[in-house]
Amino acid sequence: MDEITNMNPDNKVVQVIASELNGHNILYLTSSNIYNPDFVDGYFIYKGRLITYFQTDSINRRNLVNEKELLRFKDNIHGYKNAYYSSVNSEPTQELFEVNKNNIIRVKDIRRFVDCDCKANKTTVFFNNNLEHTLHAYIKNNPAVLYEVRFWQQGKKQFVFWRPMPYYDRDKYDGYLFWGNHLVVLYGTKYAGGLLRKTWIIKGKAIPKFRYKSIKDWNYPFPLKLEILSNGSIKTIPINEGFFIRDIL
Known part of the structure; x- marks a missing residue:
């Protein structure tokens, strides 16, 4: 914790997310000036x-x-900024660590936790190859829960x-x-048009071993927003434009 705060002396918040990722016990530590109330099981002041x-x-x-x-x-932590009521005025920085028995080791290349054989149910997920390749590349470089x-x-x-x-x-x-060992959760499939292959598992009460909570704000953390053009190519929407594209979930 001292190392993280010394690296980012102007930031007042460190967010710790603990998770198991493909058999590895992982800690995501993010330094910023705001906290996300949806990612808080508990907190302390250090x-x-x-x-x-x-x-x-x-x-x-x-x-x-x-x-x-x-x-x-x-509902609030006195003296610190809630992400939903504060403008972001600094770029958060994230460090990744693996907990191995009694050691905590910095992870320099997160890609080693990726299941490289990312094939969903041994078939392709999307009919649009450009979309599938874009999301596959994202997973390879950004493994997540x-x-x-x-x-x-x-x-x-x-x-x-x-x-x-x-x-x-x-x-x-x-x-x-x-998608390989990576869970992909689907929303708004009635708007998928002809993009999605209907090989996904029908909704049950819960997905085993994965945590669920109510998602109130679908724009924070900000998602990657992609437009599928009529010729099948992909256009990445800049963040300032993306806020004007709102779904109704």
Whole structure:
């Protein structure tokens, strides 16, 4: 924690997300000036900085954190900025660590945690090859607990929204599939048009071993927003334009 705060002396918040990723016990540490209330199981103050803690699973990590000593989040943390009510005025920085027995080791190349044979159910996921290649490349360079893909149509335009997430929304998702070992949760499939192959698993009560919570703001963390052009090519929507594309989930 000292190392992270010394590297980012102007930031007042460190977000810790603990997860299991393809058999590895992983810690994502993000330094910023705001906290995300949806990613807080508990918190504490360390040397004037807010440290938030969130688990994406039910693994016992008592050797790492004493959850009984964490303060419980209610509706606000006095003296620190809530992401939903504050403008982002600095670029967050993230470090990744692997917990191996009693050692915590910095991970320099996260791509080694990727399942390189990313084939969904041994077939392709999307009819649009450009979209499939774009999302495959994203997974290879940004392994995460799970990925959220949302389909949307606005006027005559077809969109796909994509982002890594630490949990999914059980009440809003339409189904899911495994892209290799990576979970992809599907939303808004009625707007998928002819993009999606219907090989995904039909919605059940919950996805085993993965955490769910209600997703209130679908634009934070900001997703990758892609427009599928009429010729099948992909256009990445800049962030400032992406805020004007709103789905109704």
